[in-house]
Amino acid sequence: MPHPSPSQAPVYVVQLTDPHLFADPAGTLLGLKTRDSLRHVIAQVRREQPRIDLLLCTGDLSQDGSVASYQAFRALTSEFAAPARWLPGNHDEAKVMAVVAPELVQAVTDIGQWRVVMLNSAVPGATHGQLEQDQLQLLNEALQSAGERHCLVCCHHQPVDIGCAWIAPIGLRNGAELLQRLKGYPQVKALLWGHIHQEWDELRDGVRLLATPSTCIQFAARSEDFRVSEEQPGYRWLRLHPDGRVETGVERARDFEVRLDFDSPGY
Known part of the structure; x- marks a missing residue:
């Protein structure tokens, strides 16, 4: 059976986050070695995703903002032949990221029939997110110049209420403004983020709203106070079709045994 032409084939995307x-x-969160869990997730991706066209890394790549942590992340993900794009989260140091991997922090990437826009929602010294004017302008320009391409927009912080009271104050403070802007661009098919360490999938005003489990510890869904889950770490796959359809799902590293130590330093 003939293979589809590049214009007919979907773009195969994997998202790793947090x-x-x-x-x-040997660094740990709640006793979980974050490099070990990332290795297991990467191994799961390699088993399940024979083709990857783009790897999206949506923030909190580092816990301590160190050069060594970004070098380690780059080395671990170099197993994938696909190009990667990074954006910062609230634990990251954007300037350090840009030194370690300057070619991976590009804001706009065109691939197939799609344009991917990576927005920096991190606020230096804060946990919550905010899209400053330069990022909103970048978004406007990227969407206005997209032509006939469909668009996937990415950031770190959640722009909507996910039903976790404790995490609401540390979300994207101008999330409503972001969603309102996206309503003016029907070519935007999905908005993708990390930060919440759990899965989210909602369709709102024609835009697929998606969040993805962390590659380390997981936050419990619908929790009033800070609470973690013993679910395995995971990743998201996406198929971005030439006609604008988005297929997606979350997979977890089923062979990784989650053992948390609640007496150790936490998140």
Whole structure:
């Protein structure tokens, strides 16, 4: 059976988010070694995703903002031949990321019939997110110049209420403004983020709203106070079709045994 032409084939995307690596290879969150869990997720991706056209890494790549942590993340993900794009989260140091991997922090990537826009929602010294004017302008220009391409927009912080009271104050403060802007661009098919360490999938005003489990510890869904889940770490796959359809799902590293130590330093 003939293979589809490049213009007919979907773009195969994998999202990794919130690995929280340390300079110390043995660094842990709640007793979980974050490099070990990332390795297991990467192995799961390699087993399940024979083709990857783009790897999206949506923030909190590091827990301590160190050069060594970003070098480790880059080395671990170099197993994938696909190009990667990074954006910062609230634990990251954007300037350090840009030194370690300047070619991976590009804001706009055109691939197939799609344009991917990576927005920096991190606020230096804060946990919550905010899209500053330069990022909103970048978004406007990227969408206005997209032509006939469909668009996937990415950031770190959640722009909507996910039913976790404790995490609401540390979400994207101008999330409503972002969603309102996207309503003016029907070519935007999906908005993708990390930060919440759990899965989210909602269709709102024609835009697929998606969040993805962390590659390390997981936050419990619908929790009033900070609470973690013992679910395995995971990743998201996406198929971005030439006609604008988005297929997607979350997979978890089923062979990784989650053992948390609640007496150790936490998140």
